[in-house]
Amino acid sequence: MPVVPLLTVRRLTKRFPGVVALDEVDFTAQAGEIHALLGENGAGKSTLIKLLTGVYPADAGEVRLGGELIRPASPREAELAGISTVYQEVNLVPSLSVAENLSLGRQPGRLGFVNWRGVRAHARAALARLDLECDPEAELGSLSLATQQLVAIARAVDRRARLLILDEPTASLDEQEVAVLFRTMRRLRSEGIGIIFVTHFLDQVDAVCDRLTVLRNGKLVAEHAVRGLSRIELVSTMLGRTPEQFSAVPATAADLAGRPPVFEARGLSRRGAVHPLDLSIAAGEVVGLAGLLGSGRTETARLVFGLDRRDGGEIRVRGAAVPLDSPRAAIALGFAFCSEDRKHEGILPNLSVRENLIVALQARRGAWQRLTRAEQEALCDHYVEALRIKAPDRELPISTLSGGNQQKVLLARWLATRPELIILDEPTRGIDIGAKAEIEHLIGKLRAEGVAVLFISSEIEEVVRNASEVVVLRERRRVAHFQGAEVNSANLINAMAGGHVPHD
Amino acid sequence: MTEALARRRFHSPAIWPLAGIVVLLAANLLLKPSFMRVTLLEGHLYGLPIDVLNHGAKILIVALGMSVVVATGGIDLSVGSVVAIAGATAATLSVHGVASLPLLIGGSLAAGVAAGAVNGVLVARLGVQPIVATLILMVSGRGIAEVLTDGQVVVIKRAGFDFLGNGFVLGLPFPAVLAVAIYGIAWFVRRRTAAALMLEAAGDNPPAARLAGLPIDRIRIAAYVISGLLAAVVGVLMAANIGAADAQRAGENLELDAIFAVVVGGTALSGGRFFLAGSFLGALLLQLLTTTMYNLGVPPAVAPVPKAILILAVCLAQSERSRAWIAGLVRRAS
Numbered sequence: 040m041p042v043v044p045l046l047t048v049r050r051l052t053k054r055f056p057g058v059v060a061l062d063e064v065d066f067t068a069q070a071g072e073i074h075a076l077l078g079e080n081g082a083g084k085s086t087l088i089k090l091l092t093g094v095y096p097a098d099a100g101e102v103r104l105g106g107e108l109i110r111p112a113s114p115r116e117a118e119l120a121g122i123s124t125v126y127q128e129v130n131l132v133p134s135l136s137v138a139e140n141l142s143l144g145r146q147p148g149r150l151g152f153v154n155w156r157g158v159r160a161h162a163r164a165a166l167a168r169l170d171l172e173c174d175p176e177a178e179l180g181s182l183s184l185a186t187q188q189l190v191a192i193a194r195a196v197d198r199r200a201r202l203l204i205l206d207e208p209t210a211s212l213d214e215q216e217v218a219v220l221f222r223t224m225r226r227l228r229s230e231g232i233g234i235i236f237v238t239h240f241l242d243q244v245d246a247v248c249d250r251l252t253v254l255r256n257g258k259l260v261a262e263h264a265v266r267g268l269s270r271i272e273l274v275s276t277m278l279g280r281t282p283e284q285f286s287a288v289p290a291t292a293a294d295l296a297g298r299p300p301v302f303e304a305r306g307l308s309r310r311g312a313v314h315p316l317d318l319s320i321a322a323g324e325v326v327g328l329a330g331l332l333g334s335g336r337t338e339t340a341r342l343v344f345g346l347d348r349r350d351g352g353e354i355r356v357r358g359a360a361v362p363l364d365s366p367r368a369a370i371a372l373g374f375a376f377c378s379e380d381r382k383h384e385g386i387l388p389n390l391s392v393r394e395n396l397i398v399a400l401q402a403r404r405g406a407w408q409r410l411t412r413a414e415q416e417a418l419c420d421h422y423v424e425a426l427r428i429k430a431p432d433r434e435l436p437i438s439t440l441s442g443g444n445q446q447k448v449l450l451a452r453w454l455a456t457r458p459e460l461i462i463l464d465e466p467t468r469g470i471d472i473g474a475k476a477e478i479e480h481l482i483g484k485l486r487a488e489g490v491a492v493l494f495i496s497s498e499i500e501e502v503v504r505n506a507s508e509v510v511v512l513r514e515r516r517r518v519a520h521f522q523g524a525e526v527n528s529a530n531l532i533n534a535m536a537g538g539h540v541p542h543d
Numbered sequence: 544m545t546e547a548l549a550r551r552r553f554h555s556p557a558i559w560p561l562a563g564i565v566v567l568l569a570a571n572l573l574l575k576p577s578f579m580r581v582t583l584l585e586g587h588l589y590g591l592p593i594d595v596l597n598h599g600a601k602i603l604i605v606a607l608g609m610s611v612v613v614a615t616g617g618i619d620l621s622v623g624s625v626v627a628i629a630g631a632t633a634a635t636l637s638v639h640g641v642a643s644l645p646l647l648i649g650g651s652l653a654a655g656v657a658a659g660a661v662n663g664v665l666v667a668r669l670g671v672q673p674i675v676a677t678l679i680l681m682v683s684g685r686g687i688a689e690v691l692t693d694g695q696v697v698v699i700k701r702a703g704f705d706f707l708g709n710g711f712v713l714g715l716p717f718p719a720v721l722a723v724a725i726y727g728i729a730w731f732v733r734r735r736t737a738a739a740l741m742l743e744a745a746g747d748n749p750p751a752a753r754l755a756g757l758p759i760d761r762i763r764i765a766a767y768v769i770s771g772l773l774a775a776v777v778g779v780l781m782a783a784n785i786g787a788a789d790a791q792r793a794g795e796n797l798e799l800d801a802i803f804a805v806v807v808g809g810t811a812l813s814g815g816r817f818f819l820a821g822s823f824l825g826a827l828l829l830q831l832l833t834t835t836m837y838n839l840g841v842p843p844a845v846a847p848v849p850k851a852i853l854i855l856a857v858c859l860a861q862s863e864r865s866r867a868w869i870a871g872l873v874r875r876a877s
Contacts, residue, residue: 346754370756384754387747389815390740398744401737402756409737452755 043106045070045233046091046202051100053086058431060086062257063100068202068250073224073234075244075265077277078254079443079471084237087254088204092124093117104202123195127207127469128382129187131194133180138162140179141194165193169223185216189223196227203227204235207469209243213331213497221247239471241273253277277472299358301460301491302343302374307352312338315352316517318510320460325482325492327506329499329531335515336495337379340462343493344376345369370403372460375453379465379495381442385449388438392430393419395437395448400455422451427477443470450481460491467501479505499528499535511535556809559860560824563807563853567831571838578838587711591834593719599830600718601626601777604725605797606804606826607819608770613805614739615766616746616814617666617673622774622801624684625658626794629778631688633704634697634788644703651782652775658684659771663764677767681798688790698787708784718780725773726823733819742766746814800829807857828853 048066052059061083068074078084089095091102093111102109104120111117114124131140141162162175171189179187188208196203205224209217224234224247236248244251244265251268253261253276261276300319308315313335320326328336341347343354345363354363356372363369366376378384387395397415404410410418419433426447430440437445446466453461463482467475482505485492496502502509509526511519511534519534521527571578581590605622612619629651636650658680665676710717733739744752745759753759774794782788806812807828808821832853836846859865 344754366754367756367758376754378751378754383748384750387744387751387815389747390743394740394744398740398752398757399755401740404737406738406741407736409735 042069044068045072045105046235047103047106048087048091049101049103051087051090051102052098053090053095054098059257061090064254064257064259066252066259067262068233068235070201070233071228071231072250073228073236073248075248075251076235076237076254077244077251077273079277079473082254082277082471083257084254085206085441086257088124088206088235088237091117091122091204118200121199121201122204123200123202124204124206125188125191125195125208129184129191131179131187131191133178133187135179136176137166137173137179137182137190138175140190141165141175141197143194165197166190169193169196169226171223183216185212185219188212189220192220192223196232200232202233202235204237206237207239208236209238209240217243239469239475241472244273300355301357302493303355304343305353307339307342307349307354309338309342309347309350312347312515313342313512314516316510316512318343318517320491320493322459322491323486323489324508325486325494325506327502327509327526328493328495328512329502329509330512330535334512334535336512337464338515339512340376340464340493340495343369344374344462346376367402370399370456373456373458375399375456375458375461377446377449377453377461377463377466379468381445381449381469386437386445389436391435392428392433392437392440392448396422396433396451397455399452403456418451418455422448422454426451426481443474446470446478447474450478458490460493461485462493462495464495465497466494467496467498475501499531502526502531503528556818556861557821557824559809559857560807560821560828562860563828563857564824564831567828567835571835575838578835583714586714588714591838593716595827595831595834596719596722597716598834599827600716600722601781601794601797602800602804602826602830603722603823604773604777604780605770605801606808606822607725607729608773609798609801609805610808610810610817610819610822611742611766612673612770613802613810613812614742614746614814614817615763616749617763617766618677618802618812619659619662619767619770619774620674620677620798621658621662621680621684622770622777623794623797624681624688625655625771625774626778626781626797627688627788627790628658628684628691629655629775630782630788630793631691631697631790633779633782634699635691637699637701638697642701644701647701647704648707648779651779652772655771655773655775655778656768657771658774659768660764662771663767666767667760667763685790688788688793692788692790694790696787696789699782700786704783705786706783708780708782708786718784721776721780725776726819729819739817743815743817747816801826803854804829807854807861809861825857828857 044067046066046068048064050063050065051061052063053061064083064087066087076084076087086095090097093113093116096112104122109120111120111122132143135143138159142158159175166173166175169189169192171193173182173186173190179190182190192203192205208220212220224236228234238244248265250262250264252259255277300321302318302320304318306315307313307318316339318339328339330336338347342349345365345368348364354361356363361368361372363372369376387398393415396419397410401410422428423430428447428451429444437448440448450466466478479501482492482494494502494506503526506526507523509521509531510517511521511531513535521530578591581588581592608622609619632654633647633651636647641647641650662677662680665671665679666673707717712720741757741762744755745757745762749759777797778793781793804825805822806825808818808823808825810817810821829850832850833846836849841849
């Protein structure tokens, strides 16, 4: 007897001005299955999800849930039909309690009065279902991002969801948190819920998914069981080409001996952020900053850029002591900082791609030395080409670009200032493999040009590939330092996890 | 979303207040064809359209400053009071025997700059909410003006001062010419410097703008200073117009008109992009409506009602969502 699939999508199409975002895509997801949805940025994953959840109306094609034709006109209608979504950025209210968030918009009670006991009981039940240990009375914003995400999932499946869509839920989680999330996902799978899981981490596909679907340029290119598909096959399907090998060979310590450091800090510290630490970066050197989330990586980077004020320590730039107490001071010294928080500290969402790209350079020149329109266009041309930024119209707001392309514009913003030291805080987070490879390639090029790079990443392999020297942080302290051949995953993981502490 | 954004690029929000102006002009012509008549008398132009420009000058000028503040994500409720302070300053200087006209004007404008600087420092350096910070001066500013003028309407008598409020340049009233000139300067600054980009970046996403190296505190303070300065310009014009400083009534409710003009012109109160042409036409629309009601003999007590309806209509026309809703109603009806 043929079983009706939970979700059947047939020839679904969505056009935006100038681009077919989704082109007659077929997609099937079963109940009790975790289905990975893969593809580069701009492949059509987000569009597919937004059509499924009623954010956009489809131009053509049909969606069936449990065999029944549905056409949700809003996320709420989709939820009522049984499709719930959890986005990478948690869409809950941070200033309310966990329990309030869980019943927001559907509080038990009557005549406009809320039954608070009911709210709490309901929250406890919802959390227990997912085996989550967290206080329903706690303010959501005070919890870790991972816990917030799990609360969002608890809220989503709470609505008698049959299909749960997780849109890059792991992008900002560390490994332990990911493990908890996966446990929750497997639990929901065993309850017969179908899960569509969007991720950029292929390890995670292997770890938790049953089937996968690959989109490229708005088209379906493959659907496959996860088992029996090699990594190489998968990557080449996603990219539509065989992945380039990373040819950059990190410079060895010997190459760098005798060069004066561009940046040198002694006893750099800030209360509640980092304990006193030393850090030195030479021209043409990539120093990695490794550590688990919360180990003080970003906090250190912020001190280096003067974004937070240090309480103690001395900073020398090219040998001279400097106050370095604001981003403006740092930029004047030739520093650049690509923040991990693209949305809050990166993009100017309503300004155009062009304006976003030139703003740092313009800030450095001041309000009166305006870059002419021709100069601005030339800069855009150069970086759109060099970084392969996909931007159909540079006069449109940057928020119309995909995450990976936004990230490239932000990189371009800093490269345009011709920095001598660039801090890259998780530059590859939440972007696709192709863009990741390009950004790693770019790091190699910067090194060759003599730029000092401070590179922060949660992916150990990425740190090992790119950095010639790595400083490991744990619990806001510098715990280890590796150079040259010592830079390998085993050493880093050991130090991050707090095994034996090597020399240093 | 993307479609809406694509449209945003090609349609300036200024078309909505412009549409409002066209509708009002048409209504005027239908109801009282004499509305558009302009006469030349002793080399000066007279007529209702000229009145609109002349009396609209104060909203126009204040709305420009308001646009700049709103672009940074702030708001300036104190402009009406700053108008009063500037007038009172001119009166005080005049009473104390300051004879030079430039000194009189300079003193008044300096008072506006100082008021704007206070607002700016409260907002940018001390982190006070813009609405609260400028409310303080909105309330206390009239008090300051009253103290300066001793609670009296002080007559200002200076050679040439009257010209600022009642003079003509090239046949047009001086305030109107000045307002247009100020917009011209603003347009030039927007085209030739990066000042507008900086204001918009600072308002669109302050942490990101700061990280990109923009001095956002200074940008915000500058915005309030510009607003204070322009309010003081209006204070001088109004004092010159009546030949006296009226601490109580000068610039009353002007902040609300200015905010309306800015919003009607398409600038979002949340900050970021601002539209000079939009604010210009928005201010003109408000004044045209006021003049229209005088012309049609609508009693002043009733006048706020059509004004409210007009503002609502333009705001609804600007909103994607309400346009879609109305389009849906029309489709269902047909």
